Structures are given as C-alpha cells and as structure tokens.
Amino acid sequence: MAYASVNGVELYYDEFGSGDQVVICASGGDFKHPDPDVWPYYMASYGYHLYTVTLRGHWKSTHITEDYGKEWYNIWADDIYEFGKLVGANRFVYMGLSHGSGVGWHLADRHPEVLKSFIAIVCGPHYLCGDLNEKQTSFARERTIQAADDPELKLQLIKEQEPDWSRIPPERLEEEKRRWQEHYEGWMEMSPEEMRLRPRIAFAWIDTEEELMEKLKTIKVPMLMLGACQDKIINPKAMLRSACAVPNAKTILWQSADHGFAMGRDALAEDARDEILLFLKQQERREAEGKV
Numbered sequence: 001m002a003y004a005s006v007n008g009v010e011l012y013y014d015e016f017g018s019g020d021q022v023v024i025c026a027s028g029g030d031f032k033h034p035d036p037d038v039w040p041y042y043m044a045s046y047g048y049h050l051y052t053v054t055l056r057g058h059w060k061s062t063h064i065t066e067d068y069g070k071e072w073y074n075i076w077a078d079d080i081y082e083f084g085k086l087v088g089a090n091r092f093v094y095m096g097l098s099h100g101s102g103v104g105w106h107l108a109d110r111h112p113e114v115l116k117s118f119i120a121i122v123c124g125p126h127y128l129c130g131d132l133n134e135k136q137t138s139f140a141r142e143r144t145i146q147a148a149d150d151p152e153l154k155l156q157l158i159k160e161q162e163p164d165w166s167r168i169p170p171e172r173l174e175e176e177k178r179r180w181q182e183h184y185e186g187w188m189e190m191s192p193e194e195m196r197l198r199p200r201i202a203f204a205w206i207d208t209e210e211e212l213m214e215k216l217k218t219i220k221v222p223m224l225m226l227g228a229c230q231d232k233i234i235n236p237k238a239m240l241r242s243a244c245a246v247p248n249a250k251t252i253l254w255q256s257a258d259h260g261f262a263m264g265r266d267a268l269a270e271d272a273r274d275e276i277l278l279f280l281k282q283q284e285r286r287e288a289e290g291k292v
Contacts, residue, residue, distance in 0.1 A: 004053075006082040007075075012060035013053045013083070017044030021284070022092040024051045026080050027100040028058035029190065030263075033182045039121075039263050039273065040095055046277055048093075053083055055103070063193050070136075072199035077106035084114055093280065097121040097262060098233065102202040108221040109203075117222040117283050119276055121262045122231055125202040125216075127238035128209050136200045140233050148195035158187045172265065209241065216245035223249040224279040226272055228257035250279060 003010045014034060025040045031052040034041050043050045055076050057064040068075055080103060084092055093116050096104040101123035108118050126132055133142055147154040161183070168176050206212045223246055227239030236253065243251035252275055254261060254268055262272040 004083050004086050006079050006086060009056045009062035009064075009079070011053055011056065011062075011079060011083060013051055016041055016050040016052070017048055019047060019049045021047060021280075022049045022051070022084075022087075022089040023095055024053060024080060024084060024089065024092050025095045025100065026053040026055055026076070026103050027097065028055055029186060029194070030097070030100070032059065032186050033179075038265060039097070039269065042273060043095075043276075048280075051083075051087060051089075053080060055079070055100075057197050058194055063191065064197065065193055067198060070200055070204035072197075073102050073106040073202050073204070074110065076103045076199075077110055080107060081111045081114060090114065091116050093117050093119065095119040095121075095276075096123070098123075098259065099199065102199075105202045105219070108219050108223075109215075112219075112221050115221045116287070117224070117280070119224045119226075119279065121226045121272070122228055122234045122239075122259050123225055123242065124234045124238045125212065125242070127235040127241070128207070128212060129237075131235050131238070132201065135198065136204055137198055138201070138233060141198070144195050145198060148192040154188070154195075158184055175265070213241060213245045216242055217247065219246050222283055224276065225249055225251040226262060226275065227251065227253045228259060228261050229253055229255045230258045233259045 001014055003012055014031065023043050031054055036042060036045060040050060040052065054061040056062050056079060080094070091114055094104045094107055096102070101120040102125065104118045104120055105123070105125060108115060126138060132138060143153070143157060147157055163176065163180060165173065203212060203215055206215055225239065225242060227234070227236060229236045239251065239253060243249060254271070257268050261268045263269065
C-alpha cells in the first residue's frame, strides 16, 4: 500500500507479486478488499507483477471537485501512463473493468507504445444510440450522482444490488454474505464528492456510432474483450460493435453473465480468469517469436 505522485495528484496503489510481467489495473473504488482468489488479485498467483491503482477522484487517491468535462478519461489515462514510468514498467499489460476499461481505451489511443496488450472487461465503449442521457452520462452513473445528496436514494441503490441469496449454493453462502457486507459498507462510506463525479464516457467527443466505429478501428494494441449479455450498464450491442471494429481483437460474450461477472468466485469468473491467462500466454509466446 503506497502513494504515487503523478501529474499533481496522489494515486493510492497496492502491489502484488513480482517479476518482469507487469499488469496494471486501474479503477475507482474496486480495490478496497484485496482477495488473492478473485479478480484481479489472482494474477499474482500466476506469476504476474500486479499493480492496482485507484484513479484520481476516488477513495484514498486525491479527490477532485473540478469537472474535467470530456477530458476525464484522457487525464486518467495520462495518470496511468506516468504511473507506469514511475514504477519502472516501460511496457505493461493494462487490465480494466467497466470504467477502468475506459482508461484502457484512452491508453491504447494516446500511449500505445507502452502497452503489451489490453484486457478489457465489460468495456463498451457505451452504445451511443439511447444508452446515455443528454449530459452524455450513463443512466446508472446519473443515479449515483443524484444519490450524493439523497441518503434515501443512496440506500435504495445499494439495496437494488443485493444478491438473490436463494440462488447462492449453501457452501458459498457465508463467504458471499461477507463479500456483500464489504461492498455495502464501501458504498455507504463513499464521499459525496466521489459520487458527484461525472466522467462522461470513453471518447466523449464522438457523437455517432459510425464515428466511434472508425475510431475503434485505429486501436492496434492486442486486445481481449470480455462481455456479458445480461449487462445492464454496458449494452451487449456495444460489445459486439467493438468486437467488429478493433483489428485482431479477441472477444468473448457470456450469455448468462452480468456486469460484475468477472469479479466473483463462480464458474463464470473462473472462465474469465482462464481466458485472461490463455490470452496472456499466447501474447507472450507471440512476442518471444517476434510476431508482435
């Protein structure tokens, strides 16, 4: 647990494992309870040197009251670029989930030379035909912003996320209830300034699906995209569009998965882990053969 000074802010990060195969993973409040058996922490168990970085504006990193408008993801990407240099990772794998993958899109666009590959989970970018409000914000994020000043709505939003305990196998029930309590407490402790952040979307200056397709065609970093057909935050149509646009990307969609499927302990999360590890081994082999 440490802080990195980059671009005028302090980024809180943890480090797991060691070695030359560096994976950097960035997010907002997803790294409060490290668990070696779940995403992304299991990467250290498979020989990777993992850094989990909390983005500016969130949790223990510098909080932000300024609205960066359409520049949020550019700024976050530049922060991670500088973080990589600070920890001596001249080239690294970037792995992101949800808004963390938004950072990866902008890293791949602005600093492709530092990326060995980009593992993008429920990564969108958001579908531009009806999935955003007039402020170019997802409806889920807009409710979070509203809840910053509405305690009743804040409580309602977290209750809506509570699992259906009847569907949890008895042998996993106690562990899942513990994880849920951690998630609940983390949400309720979130500061109003964190909840008010309005980061827009990846490539926020692009207005149409056609233009976004053309932009995604310029992303040449090797990519693995993992998507969920029951995702209520990232429309599966967005995942399919990106799969069709990014050159040489590998894309996998799970029909029964939702937005957080890769972060659990069930068979879906294990599938996601196995696909990530397979992809990385394939990329390492190709690099050793000079094919990347």
